[in-house]
Amino acid sequence: MPKTTLVTTLTALAGLALTAPAAAEPAPAEGPRWGATSSPLMRPGRAVRYWTAKRQANALTADQPSAGTALSAKAGARTTQRHSVPSNKRLTPGGDLNGYAPMSRPYTGAAHSRITGRLFFLNAAGLGDSCSASVIRSAARTLVLTAAHCVYGVPPGTAHGRWHNNFAFVPSYDGQGDNVRQREPYGRWGGRRAWKPDRYTGLSGGDWNSVYDIALIEVGSKRRTLQEAVGAFTPIRNEGGRHTIATPGYPGVIGRKPYDGRDQLWCLGRTRPIQPFATVTATAALAAHFAAPQSSGRLETDNCHLFKGHSGGPWLLDGTQDVVGVLSAGKEDGEAEGNSVATTLNDENYGAIVKRADPDGVYDALSVSLSGPSDPVRQGSATTITATVTMRGLLAAAQVPVKLTVPPGVDLTGVKGAACEHGNKQATCVIAAIHPRRPVRISARVEVHGNAGRSLPVVAHVSSSHLDPTQRDNTSVLDLRTSP
Numbered sequence: 001m002p003k004t005t006l007v008t009t010l011t012a013l014a015g016l017a018l019t020a021p022a023a024a025e026p027a028p029a030e031g032p033r034w035g036a037t038s039s040p041l042m043r044p045g046r047a048v049r050y051w052t053a054k055r056q057a058n059a060l061t062a063d064q065p066s067a068g069t070a071l072s073a074k075a076g077a078r079t080t081q082r083h084s085v086p087s088n089k090r091l092t093p094g095g096d097l098n099g100y101a102p103m104s105r106p107y108t109g110a111a112h113s114r115i116t117g118r119l120f121f122l123n124a125a126g127l128g129d130s131c132s133a134s135v136i137r138s139a140a141r142t143l144v145l146t147a148a149h150c151v152y153g154v155p156p157g158t159a160h161g162r163w164h165n166n167f168a169f170v171p172s173y174d175g176q177g178d179n180v181r182q183r184e185p186y187g188r189w190g191g192r193r194a195w196k197p198d199r200y201t202g203l204s205g206g207d208w209n210s211v212y213d214i215a216l217i218e219v220g221s222k223r224r225t226l227q228e229a230v231g232a233f234t235p236i237r238n239e240g241g242r243h244t245i246a247t248p249g250y251p252g253v254i255g256r257k258p259y260d261g262r263d264q265l266w267c268l269g270r271t272r273p274i275q276p277f278a279t280v281t282a283t284a285a286l287a288a289h290f291a292a293p294q295s296s297g298r299l300e301t302d303n304c305h306l307f308k309g310h311s312g313g314p315w316l317l318d319g320t321q322d323v324v325g326v327l328s329a330g331k332e333d334g335e336a337e338g339n340s341v342a343t344t345l346n347d348e349n350y351g352a353i354v355k356r357a358d359p360d361g362v363y364d365a366l367s368v369s370l371s372g373p374s375d376p377v378r379q380g381s382a383t384t385i386t387a388t389v390t391m392r393g394l395l396a397a398a399q400v401p402v403k404l405t406v407p408p409g410v411d412l413t414g415v416k417g418a419a420c421e422h423g424n425k426q427a428t429c430v431i432a433a434i435h436p437r438r439p440v441r442i443s444a445r446v447e448v449h450g451n452a453g454r455s456l457p458v459v460a461h462v463s464s465s466h467l468d469p470t471q472r473d474n475t476s477v478l479d480l481r482t483s484p
Helices: 044-050 053-057 111-115 226-230 284-290 350-357
Strands: 036-038 116-122 128-135 143-146 165-171 189-197 215-219 234-237 244-249 265-270 298-301 314-317 322-330 340-344 366-371 382-391 396-405 410-416 419-422 426-434 440-448 455-462 475-483
Touching: 036 350, 044 165, 044 189, 053 116, 111 116, 111 244, 128 226, 143 322, 165 215, 165 226, 189 350, 215 350, 234 350, 244 322, 298 322, 366 396, 366 455, 366 475, 382 396, 382 426, 382 455, 382 475, 396 440, 410 419, 410 426, 426 440, 440 475
Parallel strands: 234 322, 234 396
Antiparallel strands: 036 189, 116 128, 116 165, 128 143, 143 215, 165 189, 189 215, 244 265, 244 314, 298 340, 314 322, 322 340, 366 382, 382 440, 396 426, 396 455, 410 440, 419 426, 455 475
């Protein structure tokens, strides 16, 4: 039996009890897998004016369950323990009981802290709230990446979702600053429009069992774009996996320093693909609620107990500026064995929203080309052929499959350059990660039979996603010529 893991959204799950969940918003009709919806147009200047320092200081008003009443991993159990992340699981240098450590000030000094910021908004219930967010690489240069529950939700007592509004993103936010320039070194950037996957409903405390908890916000421009002002992280298309990640953000637990939203903190963790939720049998309603099928598209770590307010913060491959996911869920403050969950950036969720938010951007533009000897290969001898895989889009991609096939008269004897398995006629390789302008080369050693034909077609194919505007260059054929 898999271990039961209890996670809750980091927005508001204080009202979750052993009762049937609120009435559901109708599920989106079946259609394209990667649909998206957008908010009404907003006025960036209005949000900039609204979010004064005083309103920022009072933004953390969403409900927060008390430490002694959160549900534990066993249905109906209660816990008052603050074990959180055990010492043998803490990886962050100088990390506290939750795995958190402070980012170095000033936050403008390093890319991770400069590109990450605090996102202020009025939630669907009309209350001041905040999440974490980051600037994401795009053609528009104006996009901010966060969680879907940071842009859309179902107000208490209602059955339908509503858009949050009055978004203001403050990169490098430093709540300890004595003046506006110190608190907001790059200013406030008001939101113009938000996008979420159309299958994100905002129900049950924020779709905490959803692979669609991801969103984009377009902000207005000033004399230059947001990306020009602070830089941007590179989205990396992935379906989960085992990674070492660093995640900066702004946890916001009122009255608990350093978790009061004023400081940017970070945590180092190792991830694994999240396992399906085990059925909780306390009541039929909870059983249905917890037993929703879980596919790929989420990551989990036991090394970081990330609190509300950090929601939407980027999970970055350690030592890089590549975003593999955004913080979606975790155990509430005070629970033992704290864990956190991120939604990955894949073609079904991130692909859905970025095609709408950045229509001029070219993203998953993978291609492959084969090269070999310029002169005919003598029959009965060996040679090397090379498959060069290139990404021309705005994102990186993880776990990219490449297939090499040779015809009768040729045998594959060795393949290197990626994780490959091969037989005599075919090799299946997986590129761990590929980035724009950084080609990956896979070389194959082949033996030409003594009775081989004079023209032998070798084929290479790389698999891309729905984001690839043209897949004609995903297959390459090399005419390997031979001589007696």
